[in-house]
Amino acid sequence: MRRTPIVILGTVAGLVGVLSFHTAPAHLTLGVLPPASAPRSSPTTSVVAGSPPGPGSHGANSPPTSTSPTTSKSTPATTPATTPATTPATTPATTIPTASRSANGAEVNYNYGILSVSVTVTGAKITKVGIASLDDGGNFRSQSIDQQSIPVLEQQALQAQSANIQGVSGASYTSAGFSQSLQAALTQLGFS
Amino acid sequence: MTSVLRGAGEAAERPQAIHHLEHVMGTVVTIDVYTDAGTPGAEVYRNLARARAILQRADTVFSTWKVNSPISRLRRGEITCEQAPPEVAEVLEQCETAREMSCGWFDPWAMPGGVDPTGYVKGWAAQRALSALASTEIRGAIVNAAGDIASIGGPEFAKPFRIGIVDPSSPGHLACVVELPGAIATSGTYERGHHLIDPHSGQPTARVASASVSGADLGLADALATAVAVAGEEALALVEGFYGYEALNIAFDGTWRWTANFPFASTSS
Numbered sequence: 020m021r022r023t024p025i026v027i028l029g030t031v032a033g034l035v036g037v038l039s040f041h042t043a044p045a046h047l048t049l050g051v052l053p054p055a056s057a058p059r060s061s062p063t064t065s066v067v068a069g070s071p072p073g074p075g076s077h078g079a080n081s082p083p084t085s086t087s088p089t090t091s092k093s094t095p096a097t098t099p100a101t102t103p104a105t106t107p108a109t110t111p112a113t114t115i116p117t118a119s120r121s122a123n124g125a126e127v128n129y130n131y132g133i134l135s136v137s138v139t140v141t142g143a144k145i146t147k148v149g150i151a152s153l154d155d156g157g158n159f160r161s162q163s164i165d166q167q168s169i170p171v172l173e174q175q176a177l178q179a180q181s182a183n184i185q186g187v188s189g190a191s192y193t194s195a196g197f198s199q200s201l202q203a204a205l206t207q208l209g210f211s
Numbered sequence: 212m213t214s215v216l217r218g219a220g221e222a223a224e225r226p227q228a229i230h231h232l233e234h235v236m237g238t239v240v241t242i243d244v245y246t247d248a249g250t251p252g253a254e255v256y257r258n259l260a261r262a263r264a265i266l267q268r269a270d271t272v273f274s275t276w277k278v279n280s281p282i283s284r285l286r287r288g289e290i291t292c293e294q295a296p297p298e299v300a301e302v303l304e305q306c307e308t309a310r311e312m313s314c315g316w317f318d319p320w321a322m323p324g325g326v327d328p329t330g331y332v333k334g335w336a337a338q339r340a341l342s343a344l345a346s347t348e349i350r351g352a353i354v355n356a357a358g359d360i361a362s363i364g365g366p367e368f369a370k371p372f373r374i375g376i377v378d379p380s381s382p383g384h385l386a387c388v389v390e391l392p393g394a395i396a397t398s399g400t401y402e403r404g405h406h407l408i409d410p411h412s413g414q415p416t417a418r419v420a421s422a423s424v425s426g427a428d429l430g431l432a433d434a435l436a437t438a439v440a441v442a443g444e445e446a447l448a449l450v451e452g453f454y455g456y457e458a459l460n461i462a463f464d465g466t467w468r469w470t471a472n473f474p475f476a477s478t479s480s
Contacts, residue, residue, distance in 0.1 A: 119321050141321070141441065184388055185243065185366055188358050188397040188423060189377025 124204030138204040227251075228366070231259060235266045236333055237276065238357040242340070245350045245366050252348050262340035262354070269336035272296050275329055286325040306331050309434035312453070316438030316446055334396060334433035337361045341429075359396040361429040373476055379421040379461050386421075386461060388476040394429035398422050398440035420463045422446075425474055426456035444468060 121139040229251060231242040242262055244255060272295075274280045281295040292300050306319045306328050319328045337356040341363060344352040351364025353372060365371045371390040376397060378386035389395060399421045422439035424432045431453075438446040439458050450458040451470045459469040469475075 119323065121323050139323070184373045184375045184385075186241075186353055186355050186360050186362075186372065186374045186391075187377060187385070188360055188374050188389075188395050189379070189399070189421060 120208055122204045122207040124207075138208070140205070140208050229255065229259065231263070233263055233266055236270045236274070236336065236356070238333070240266055240337065240340075240357070241353075241355045242344070243353045243355070244344060245352065245364070246348065247350065254346055255348050258344050258346055261343040265340045265343055266336050269298070269332055269339070272298050273302070273328065273332040273336075275324075275327055282328070286327070302328050302332060302335060305335065305430060306434075309431055312431065312449075313434050313438035313446065314442075314449060316442045317434035330437065331430055331434060333357070334359050334361070334394070334429035338394065338429040356429075359394075359429055359433050360391065361394045362391050363393075376423050376459070377421065380465060387459075389423075389425065389474045390476045392425055392455075392474055393427045394432045395423055395425040396429060396433035396436040398433070398436040400440045420461060422458060422460045424450055424456060424458045426453070432456065 119139055119141045121137060123135050123137045126135045227246050227248055229242075229244040229246065231244075233240045233242065242259065244251070244259060246255060271277075272280060273282045275283055275286070277283060281290065281299055284290045285292065285295055285299065292303065303319075303326070306326075309331060310318050310320070317330070319331060320326050333356045337354040337359060338361045341352060341354045341361040344354075345363055349364065350368060351362065351366055351372065353360060353362045358377075360374060362372050371392070373388050374391050374395055375385035375388050376395075378384045379399060420440065422436050424436040424439060426432045426435075435446070435450050435453070435456060435458065439450060439460050442449075443460060443462065447458050447460055447468055447470060450456050457470045457473040459467065459473050461467055
């Protein structure tokens with residue numbers, strides 16, 4: 020059973036028809052911001068100089084201008100100087116397979132135990148990342164709670180930093196141990 | 212699985228909320244129900260119980276980790292879609308629609324081991340749980356499934372919920388705040404960079420780009436966020452075509468791109 024019934028194909032055909040009207044760039048009014056000090060120029064048409072919009076920036080209809088997220092009340096001004104803004108983006112491999120492939124990374128120590136990361140790659144992009152195994156000393160219950168709690172702990176840490184928000188949306192899994200195991204999994208998939 | 216009533220004895224202007232954590236679907240789903248000051252009525256707690264039951268039921272039917280769940284049996288070919296609980300056909304049909312709407316960038320059929328609607332079910336279940344919470348006794352409610360959020364109303368009358376979006380290049384910080392028009396989902400993709408060294412481990416590290424999509428339905432927002440995270444600007448154009456849906460993409464090089472009406476929060480709050 021790999022497909023839903025044929026009855027919805029009519030809907031699908033209709034949708035595809037509708038979509039074909041919307042994929043032309045001429046229909047777009049996209050906001051664009053270059054990285055703060057990126058060495059590359061953005062290929063898109065409208066460029067707003069400055070940093071991305073922070074919580075204190077303008078409303079939905081006016082492009083954010085010069086408010087940096089690091090000056091907002093929800094973000095400490097002492098954000099560590101991260102390298103992405105000053106480092107050229109890596110170019111994906113020239114030959115790009117389109118099938119999805121998965122691998123598990125090496126087990127690495129993290130703050131509360133040992134974890135292994137699983138990764139799924141489609142073409143040159145990572146499309147799914149998860150925890151393949153997590154060992155906190157053999158207690159299965161606390162193991163599963165640990166695993167489940169990681170994203171929530173990260174969210175709550177963020178939420179606590181900003182007084183006036185009711186939730187946090189974001190891809191998580193950001194610890195150093197997670198990154199290490201992810202690297203190992205990517206190596207298995209031939210990413211270098 | 213704890214519910215905490217918060218707000219009554221705290222800062223005066225803070226809205227009162229019932230906070231609930233549900234361990235379900237391999238993650239933790241938080242349910243926050245905002246009410247008027249005073250003791251919430253029994254209906255609020257009854258609806259909370261219904262919302263929890265919806266989440267647990269989704270886990271029972273759709274968990275690919277549970278060997279005998281209907282979705283696991285379907286994946287092994289032991290039962291047909293017609294023999295499975297009715298939710299299965301409903302979800303697969305919506306997945307098919309989302310796959311077409313995302314031009315194939317969101318594709319549960321491309322997963323190893325056969326069709327895997329896990330990526331859709333989380334948002335779908337959160338949206339269903341949210342609908343159980345609606346009543347005249349509440350000001351608003353949020354169901355947050357590990358960062359994918361469905362909401363109705365707001366923390367106070369005529370105030371929207373404000374949701375922070377994680378900065379992918381600095382995961383301990385927020386990139387921006389949005390005023391939620393319903394649902395928002397954020398997906399991430401990782402890119403490997405040898406030039407990026409984690410100062411703690413000394414190892415090269417991967418970095419993440421993130422895509423957030425807001426709109427009325429969390430299931431579709433989630434699918435479209437996956438599309439934008441993977442496809443980038445091309446899929447941003449796609450989202451622009453759907454009425455009521457908006458997208459923000461933060462690329463690997465730190466570039467921000469967003470659709471015309473992405474709901475950035477205004478200065479005044």
